[in-house]
Amino acid sequence: MSLSAQAPRYRASVILALFVMVAAPAALIIYQSFLSAPFFDETARLSLEAYEFILSDPEFYRALWTTTLYAVGMVAVAVPLGGLLAFLITRTDLKGRGWLEPLVLVPMFLSSIVLAFGYTVAVGPSGFVTIAFRNVFGVAPWSIYTLPGIILIGGLSHVPTVYLYVASAMRRLPSDLEEAARTAGASIWRVSLDVTLPMVLPALVFSAALNLLLGFETFGIPLVLGDPNGILVLTTYIYKVNTIFGAPTYQVMAAVTVFLILITLPLVFIQRRLLRHARRFAAVGGKGARTNLLKLGSTGQVVALSIIGLWLLVSVVLPVGGIVLRAFVENWGEGVKLSEQLTLANFQRVFELPSLSRGIINTILLAAVGGAFAVAFYLLVGLAGHRNHGKTGTLLDYSVLIPRALPGLIVGLAFFWLFLFVPFLVPLRTTLFSLLIAYIIVGLSYGLRIIQATLLQVAPELEESARTAGATTFRTWRDVVIPLVRPGLAGAWAMIMIVFLREYATGVYLMSAGTEVIGSLMVSLLTSGAMDQIAALSFISILLTAIGLTLAMRLGAKIHD
Amino acid sequence: MINRRQFVLASAASATALGIGLPVRAQEVPAGYPADYKALVEKAKAEGVVSIYTSTDDVQGRPIVEAFQKAYPGIRVDYNDLGTNGAYNRIISEAAAKQVGSDVVWTSAMDLQMVLVQKGLAEAYKSPETSHLPGWANFNDTLYGTTVEPVGILYNKAQLASMKLPKTRAELLAFMRDNKDALKGKLATFDPEKSGTGFLFFSNDAKTMPDTFELVKAFGATEGKTYGSSGAMREKIVSGEHWLAFNIIASYAIEWAAKNPALGYILTSDHTAAFSRVANISKGAPHPNAARVFLDFLLANSGQSALASVGAPSIRTDVTSGLNLTKLTEMANGNLKPIPVTTALLEATEPKNRADFFRRWKEALRG
Numbered sequence: 062m063s064l065s066a067q068a069p070r071y072r073a074s075v076i077l078a079l080f081v082m083v084a085a086p087a088a089l090i091i092y093q094s095f096l097s098a099p100f101f102d103e104t105a106r107l108s109l110e111a112y113e114f115i116l117s118d119p120e121f122y123r124a125l126w127t128t129t130l131y132a133v134g135m136v137a138v139a140v141p142l143g144g145l146l147a148f149l150i151t152r153t154d155l156k157g158r159g160w161l162e163p164l165v166l167v168p169m170f171l172s173s174i175v176l177a178f179g180y181t182v183a184v185g186p187s188g189f190v191t192i193a194f195r196n197v198f199g200v201a202p203w204s205i206y207t208l209p210g211i212i213l214i215g216g217l218s219h220v221p222t223v224y225l226y227v228a229s230a231m232r233r234l235p236s237d238l239e240e241a242a243r244t245a246g247a248s249i250w251r252v253s254l255d256v257t258l259p260m261v262l263p264a265l266v267f268s269a270a271l272n273l274l275l276g277f278e279t280f281g282i283p284l285v286l287g288d289p290n291g292i293l294v295l296t297t298y299i300y301k302v303n304t305i306f307g308a309p310t311y312q313v314m315a316a317v318t319v320f321l322i323l324i325t326l327p328l329v330f331i332q333r334r335l336l337r338h339a340r341r342f343a344a345v346g347g348k349g350a351r352t353n354l355l356k357l358g359s360t361g362q363v364v365a366l367s368i369i370g371l372w373l374l375v376s377v378v379l380p381v382g383g384i385v386l387r388a389f390v391e392n393w394g395e396g397v398k399l400s401e402q403l404t405l406a407n408f409q410r411v412f413e414l415p416s417l418s419r420g421i422i423n424t425i426l427l428a429a430v431g432g433a434f435a436v437a438f439y440l441l442v443g444l445a446g447h448r449n450h451g452k453t454g455t456l457l458d459y460s461v462l463i464p465r466a467l468p469g470l471i472v473g474l475a476f477f478w479l480f481l482f483v484p485f486l487v488p489l490r491t492t493l494f495s496l497l498i499a500y501i502i503v504g505l506s507y508g509l510r511i512i513q514a515t516l517l518q519v520a521p522e523l524e525e526s527a528r529t530a531g532a533t534t535f536r537t538w539r540d541v542v543i544p545l546v547r548p549g550l551a552g553a554w555a556m557i558m559i560v561f562l563r564e565y566a567t568g569v570y571l572m573s574a575g576t577e578v579i580g581s582l583m584v585s586l587l588t589s590g591a592m593d594q595i596a597a598l599s600f601i602s603i604l605l606t607a608i609g610l611t612l613a614m615r616l617g618a619k620i621h622d
Numbered sequence: 623m624i625n626r627r628q629f630v631l632a633s634a635a636s637a638t639a640l641g642i643g644l645p646v647r648a649q650e651v652p653a654g655y656p657a658d659y660k661a662l663v664e665k666a667k668a669e670g671v672v673s674i675y676t677s678t679d680d681v682q683g684r685p686i687v688e689a690f691q692k693a694y695p696g697i698r699v700d701y702n703d704l705g706t707n708g709a710y711n712r713i714i715s716e717a718a719a720k721q722v723g724s725d726v727v728w729t730s731a732m733d734l735q736m737v738l739v740q741k742g743l744a745e746a747y748k749s750p751e752t753s754h755l756p757g758w759a760n761f762n763d764t765l766y767g768t769t770v771e772p773v774g775i776l777y778n779k780a781q782l783a784s785m786k787l788p789k790t791r792a793e794l795l796a797f798m799r800d801n802k803d804a805l806k807g808k809l810a811t812f813d814p815e816k817s818g819t820g821f822l823f824f825s826n827d828a829k830t831m832p833d834t835f836e837l838v839k840a841f842g843a844t845e846g847k848t849y850g851s852s853g854a855m856r857e858k859i860v861s862g863e864h865w866l867a868f869n870i871i872a873s874y875a876i877e878w879a880a881k882n883p884a885l886g887y888i889l890t891s892d893h894t895a896a897f898s899r900v901a902n903i904s905k906g907a908p909h910p911n912a913a914r915v916f917l918d919f920l921l922a923n924s925g926q927s928a929l930a931s932v933g934a935p936s937i938r939t940d941v942t943s944g945l946n947l948t949k950l951t952e953m954a955n956g957n958l959k960p961i962p963v964t965t966a967l968l969e970a971t972e973p974k975n976r977a978d979f980f981r982r983w984k985e986a987l988r989g
Contacts, residue, residue: 101718187861288816288850304816305980307971308734309711392860392882416680416701477712481719491723570708573723574673574700582680585703591679592857 068534069453075445076453076460082502083460086475087322087467094315101482111312121317124298131212131283131294132276138216140269142372143223144261148253149365151231152239154354156362161369162228163610167377169221170606171384172565172580173281174587175599176218179380180205181285182387189386189399190379206290215282217376219275222507223268225556226514229549230264231257233518239355249361263517267510274325274465274506280566295321296468311474318471325466326459381603387596407597417594420577421601423493424562427578428605431497432558435508436550438501439557443512444538448521465506469566472503477570491573499567504560508553515549516542555610562606652922655750665911667696672912675702675709677729678899682932689928690919697912706731706818710738713904717743720906725913728768728901728920731818735900736967739765744902747914751921754938756947758962759898767898767963768920769934770947772954773823774872775888776856776879781808781865782886790892794868795833798840805844810855810867813848814983819897820850823869825970825979826895826961835986841868843989860884876945877933891955898937900963 093100097108115121146165150158168176184190184205194201204210234257242252258265280296287297299314306313357365390402411417446457464472476499480490489495519542527537565580572581579602586595651659666672676683680703687699704712706729716723727744729735738744739761748763759767775794777787785801788794798805812820827834847864849855852874855867860882872894875887901920903913919925926936930944939948951958961967969975 099714099718101715181857182861185861185863187858187863288813290847301816303707304814304818304821305976306973307818307821307976308737309707392884397860397884410681414680414684416703474711478715481715481721487721490721570711574702585705585708586679587851587854591681591853594681 069451071535072445072449072451072453075441076457079442079445080456080460082498083463083505085479086472086502087463089475089478090315090318090467090471091322093311094319096312099309099311100478108312111310111316114313115316115320120293120301121298124293124295125320127208127292128277128279128294130208131215131279132273134209134212135216135219135276135279136269136272138213139219139223139272140265142216143220143268144227144258144265145253146220146369146372147224147227147231147261148257149369151228152234152236152253152257152355153249153357153361153365155357155365155369157366161373164373164377165224165369166221166559167381167603168218169225169559170563170603171218171380171599172563172583172602173215173218173279174285174565174583175281175384175563175595175602176380177214177282177285178387178592178595178599179383180214182383183379184383188383206286206292208287208292211283211286211292214286215276215279217372218282219272220372220376222272222275223265225552226264226268226271226511227261229511229552230261230514230518233515234260236354243355249355249357252355264514267514270328271465271506271510273328274462277321277324278465278468280468280470296470299468299470314471314474318467321468322463322466325462328462384596384599384603387592388600391593407593408601411594411597411601416574416577417582417598419575420579420582420598421605423577424579424602425605427493427496427500428558428561431493431500432554432561434497435501435504435557435561436512436554439505439508439512439553440543440550443509443516444542446509446513447516447538447542448524461506461509464502469503469564470569473499473567473570476502476567480571491576493576496568496571496576496578499571500561500564503564503567504557507560508557511553511556512546512549515546515553519545559606559610562602652750652918655918659750662911663694663915666694666909666915669909669912670696671698671700672909672916673700673702673723673725674916675704675713675724675727675729675904677703677706677709677731678934679703682934685928685932686920686925689924690916693919693924694915697915699916706734710734713738713743714741717741717905722904722906722908724904725907725909726901726903726916726920728899730771730897730899731822732897732900732961732963733822733967733971734818735765735902736761736963736965737971739902740965740968743905745905745907745910745913747903747917749914749918749921751918754923754940755921756937756960758960758964759937761963761965765900765902765963766917766921767937767960768901768926769873769899769929770896770937770950770958770960771871771873771898771935772889772950772958773869773895773897774875774890775866775868776852776859776870776872776875777866777886777888778859778862778864779884779886781862787886787888789888789890791831791833791837791890792892794890795837795840798837798844802840802843805846805865807845807847808865809841809844809846810858810864811841811846811848811869812852812855813850815980816848816850819871820848820869821970821976821979822897822961823895824983825975826897827869828979828982829969830895830959831893835982837868838983838986839989841989842987845989848987856885873933873935873945889950889954891957893957893959894954896950896958896960898960898963899934 094111095107096105097110098105149155150162182188191201205214239252239256242256278296279294283292283294283297287293293301295317299317302313303309388407389404390399391404391406392402446454476495480486480495523541524537527541563580565584568578568581569584572578579598583595583598683701687701690699709727709729713724713727727735744764746762746764752760788797812823814821814824852870855870856878858864859867872887872889879885879887901917903917907913923938923941926938926941927943930936930941930946935945935950937947939946
């Protein structure tokens with residue numbers, strides 16, 4: 062018996078509302094790509110000029126190729142590493158799991174601009190690690206300004222995304238299968254590959270597909286690390302095209318964005334095919350399974366801790382160390398004694414500036430309060446799509462991934478226009494609500510996927526038995542589904558909070574005096590090169606996230622469980 | 623309890639911004655202004671807000687905003703740093719939606735702002751301060767130059783200690799050619815493809831100096847790197863990753879060199895170009911009177927002093943804090959060549975001219 066026949070009106074109305082929210086900016090961008098001038102310009106007419114321009118521009122093809130390499134490379138780095146870390150921390154008796162987990166997530170707290178900036182200061186050509194290494198070994202044989210360097214850094218920075226998905230799936234797995242395999246003499250690595258891996262496949266597939274999309278949409282890391290060597294990805298190409306024409310050329314930006322959408326739609330299709338049999342992966346039965354942890358043994362502990370330690374060093378200590386250092390000094394590099402350069406001036410400057418201090422407060426509001434709004438919204442949507450194998454379910458899947466295909470900068474721009482030209486939205490334009498709505502759309506696939514993955518873990522038998530006992534669909538959701546997934550919601554909130562805290566591209570076109578946010582302030586400061594303030598703001602951003610997370614955990618919301 | 627401290631500091635900062643608890647020496651009518659100016663100020667105060675769209679970041683813009691707040695405590699300043707493209711984009715979009723949000727536009731994109739004037743998005747207003755400005759800084763009493771900022775060289779003293787520093791453009795060219803191998807990857811400059819300011823500098827050079835593309839060619843031969851902002855170049859020069867950057871905003875370079883003994887700057891003595899942050903009042907500004915009062919303040923001695931104190935040299939000759947037009951002309955050996963605020967700025971915005979420039983630029987960059 063299919064549940065999709067139930068509550069069809071609720072499903073249809075929620076999904077249609079969402080579709081409008083998502084399709085409006087996308088439609089505006091697609092429309093804009095077929096015009097000869099900005100859509101609001103009287104001289105604008107239908108034209109293929111923008112497509113002709115990019116298809117005849119060798120730079121575009123190069124950027125397309127680079128972006129593809131970057132996206133694939135990033136997935137190849139992030140997914141195995143993220144899955145491995147999730148397995149070690151959630152399924153084994155690894156020592157220090159409790160405090161390792163927040164550390165593993167650190168790269169998520171940072172906007173990629175900051176991260177790239179941190180790597181530059183640490184392991185760039187004149188980074189403090191590079192200089193120290195050169196002093197000892199005479200040579201520092203690496204360059205982070207190359208495509209492999211950019212891919213590696215991009216991949217490492219996305220490990221936490223994978224980790225979160227996979228870990229939240231792994232926590233729900235009963236341990237009897239793994240234990241049975243162990244009892245039969247399989248090694249811990251065999252167990253992880255042959256038993257655990259297939260069970261968390263949906264989470265891995267989701268995170269791989271999502272990271273592929275993120276890879277195509279990436280902006281901050283290639284912007285900071287790729288520019289000196291002229292390595293362009295599609296988003297930085299969009300950015301560059303602007304200046305080549307001397308004024309914002311929306312039609313060209315839009316045409317490149319349309320290509321991004323075309324690239325990502327097949328990904329969605331593949332993902333849907335893979336998950337058609339989601340039923341197979343249901344793992345939470347009628348009784349809440351308590352899991353027992355796998356014993357690593359002493360050799361296993363050493364190996365596992367070494368893997369995690371190395372990853373932490375490269376992904377957390379280097380960039381964060383770089384940022385911390387840069388935030389407290391004014392000068393650094395060859396021949397500069399850091400101990401003589403320590404200063405608080407960078408922070409003093411930040412607190413003296415009303416826009417920057419306002420930005421800090423707005424960011425907190427948007428992340429904490431806005432994040433809660435977002436989770437509630439995602440849950441409404443998630444339920445509408447839950448066990449929905451009909452047409453609206455398909456529509457939902459595609460709706461969710463459209464904004465992922467749009468670079469944040471472009472989503473922000475489209476919303477800026479919507480708030481400008483759609484009469485009933487006008488009053489909201491200069492309030493934080495305009496940012497919140499754009500953020501909710503940008504974070505949609507993140508937030509919804511994590512909620513959907515959680516919802517999928519509820520065994521259909523439970524829902525079916527409630528329905529058989531005469532409960533309505535709504536009642537089933539209220540009394541069966543939501544209580545079962547509630548722990549997942551707190552995790553989703555924490556995650557969305559992190560996503561909102563580090564968001565930087567979306568607000569660039571949307572924010573105005575009074576609605577500044579830290580991330581977008583960094584972008585505008587980057588334009589004028591105020592690195593001292595960027596470093597100080599990054600540092601504050603990390604602190605805020607740490608405070609927010611501590612608070613969330615104190616309130617009983619563990620990161621995912 | 624960093625968090626609490628942040629909040630306290632942040633609220634203190636906001637309070638300051640709101641003009642709470644400040645000792646106020648408000649001026650009713652500045653000296654030498656027409657008698658009816660008082661009425662304008664009253665109207666401006668009734669409007670209560672002035673909204674600025676700018677490319678000058680908050681750090682640099684703060685002194686002028688604070689000075690204005692002190693002079694006119696009844697008028698709140700909404701300061702929007704949107705970058706040059708961001709400001710332009712927002713202005714044309716808002717004009718099309720008939721929801722003008724800017725009172726004063728104040729950016730370093732001289733060409734883009736001249737485009738706005740041509741599109742009829744600027745309001746003419748003859749400021750009482752006009753007589754204190756050089757003729758090249760006033761376009762039709764609509765678009766005003768507010769600063770004079772030289773274009774020059776920033777370098778790392780330690781790295782270039784053993785080399786003879788170039789003092790003129792000709793010497794810079796020779797310096798690059800003679801030390802081609804030693805300077806491999808060690809030079810930087812503004813990227814005209816990524817930055818409107820970079821484009822303004824190089825397209826102006828190409829128009830006024832015959833050796834421009836030779837210079838770019840010599841730079842390309844050293845496999846130099848190009849950047850989208852002066853700040854990014856500063857970072858790389860400080861760290862020693864690059865030794866010298868040319869065609870960067872030298873008013874910043876002068877500030878940085880004063881603060882950091884590792885850095886030096888050069889204004890080439892045979893020719894130093896200078897650009898100007900330009901300001902105009904928006905057509906249909908929501909607070910037209912406050913806009914006028916702010917523009918006047920931007921050009922007045924007090925506003926100009928505030929700007930000059932943070933390294934945006936004054937376009938007036940009577941400002942004593944920081945640098946001004948006279949001092950800079952001396953520093954550039956009498957060869958300071960400001961880019962005039964005229965319709966000639968529009969030439970570089972013609973698609974054909976731009977494409978032409980970039981073709982030559984790319985060719986030269988191959989070395």
